[in-house]
Amino acid sequence: MIAILVHGRLVEGTARLDFLWQLQASQEKKEMDVLQESNKRILHNLLPAHVAAHFLDAQFRNNMVRSRILPYPLTY
Structure with a gap:
């Protein structure tokens, strides 16, 4: 009986933490979106x-990431 009560409290605590982390993640995503829009306005x-437009292009960003990872250009 005691084990069930302890388990119930642990599950409730985990659910509360999960809710708070989800709330924090959504707030951080909103802040990130606002910052990204601000950066786009500054760039324009x-x-x-x-x-x-060239710097904001996804293809350009992918090439920049690859060039930072690989010490040599990737050719096929």
């Missing part, structure tokens, strides 16, 4: 539109 204000 500093650079011409076609250059800013």
Whole structure:
């Protein structure tokens, strides 16, 4: 009987922590989205539109990540 009560408290504590972490994650995601939009506005204000679009392009970002990981260019 005591084991069931202890287990119930542990499950409740875990559920509460999970809820708080989920709430924190959603708040951080909202903050991240606001910061990302702010960065895009700054980039568009500093650079011409076609250059800013190039830097915001997903293909360009993927190439930048690969170039940081690999010490040599990837060729097929």
